[in-house]
Amino acid sequence: MLQLNEAVDIAMAMKGYNKKTLATEIGMSPSAFTDFLNGKTTKLDITKAQSIATTLGCTLDYLVGDDTMDLELGAALKSEREEHGETSDVVALNTKIPEALILKYEHDDEPVSHFLFDKLCQHYGLSIVEFLQKYDFYDEYIPPHFNGDAGAYEAFKKAEREDALKSSAGYPELRDIVEKGMYVVNGQPARRSFYRDLHLDVERIYMHPYAVWAPNENIKGDEEAAVEEFVSVTKQYATDAQVANLERALANAKNLDERVKTAMAYYYEIVIGR
Secondary structure (H helix, E strand, O other): OHHHHHHHHHHHHHOOOHHHHHHHHHOOOOOHHHHHHHHOOOOHHHHHHHHHHHHHOOOHHHOOOOOOOOOOOOHHHHHHHOOOOHHHHHHHHHHHOOOOHHHHHOOOOOOOOHHHHOOOHHHHHOOOOHHHHHHOOOOOOOOOHOOHHHHHHHHHHHHHHHHHHHHHOOHHHHHHHHOOOOOEEEOOOOOOOHHHHHHHHHHHHHHHOOOOOOOOOOOOOOOHHHHHHHHHHHHOOOOOHHHHHHHHHHHHOOOHHHHHHHHHHHHHHHHHOO
16 A cells, blocks of 8 residues: 555656645645655644645545555556556656556555556556456446446446536535534534534435345344335336336235345346336
C-alpha cells in the first residue's frame, strides 16, 4: 500500500505540481505541508484533505491508501503492456507512475490502486470496464438488452445514479430528524455526524429505489416478508402478463423455499434485467 507522501508525489507528477506550488494552491505553508506528508503532524482537517484530492484530481481513498483492488491483475497488466510493445520504463515515463511500482503490480507484489489502475488503463486506450472485460475479470450481470456491452451498461448505471441524486437532493426529512432532535443514540442527542451517516444511507436508497435485500433465514418471518417485497417491487416494473405469470408461479409453489426462489427469479428477470 502506498504511503501518503508516495501517493501525493505520484499525483503531483501527473498534474505538474511540486510541494511548494501545491501547498500554495491549498492554502498551507510549504513547511506545514511537508510535515504532514512526512507524518510529523496529523493536523489536517477534512476540508484541506479534500482540497488536496480535488487539486490533484484524485480521491481521498487514494491518498490514504484505501482504494486498492481485490484482484490479482499482474499477468493482465503485463500482457497488455507487452501487447503495446512497451517496456515498463516507457509506461512509467508516460503515466508518471514509478517503474518500480508498475513492476510490483505486474508481479502481484502489491495490491493495485484503483486510481492508478485507471491511469494505466487510459494509457493503454481502455476504460477500466473494458480492461476487466478483456481479461475476464468483469463478473457483474449485464442485462440482455445491453448485448454484453459492459461499457454501455456502466454508462447507464452512472446516468441512473446521477438522475436519482438530482431528484433526491437535500433530503429535508433528514434535517428534521437532526435539527428537531427526533432520536438519540446511547443517550447522545442527534448531531451533525449522525446526519451525515443518515444522509449517506438515504442517498443509497434513493439511488437504488428498486433494490431488495435477500431474505435472512435466521430472522423470524423475514423470508415471508422478502417474498412480499420482491413481488411488490416486481409488479411496479412488470407487464400485466408478467404479473399473471408471477402470481401463477407463486400459487404453484409447494413451500416457502420455492416461493422465495420464484419471487427472486421474477425480480431479477423483470427488475434487474430491465
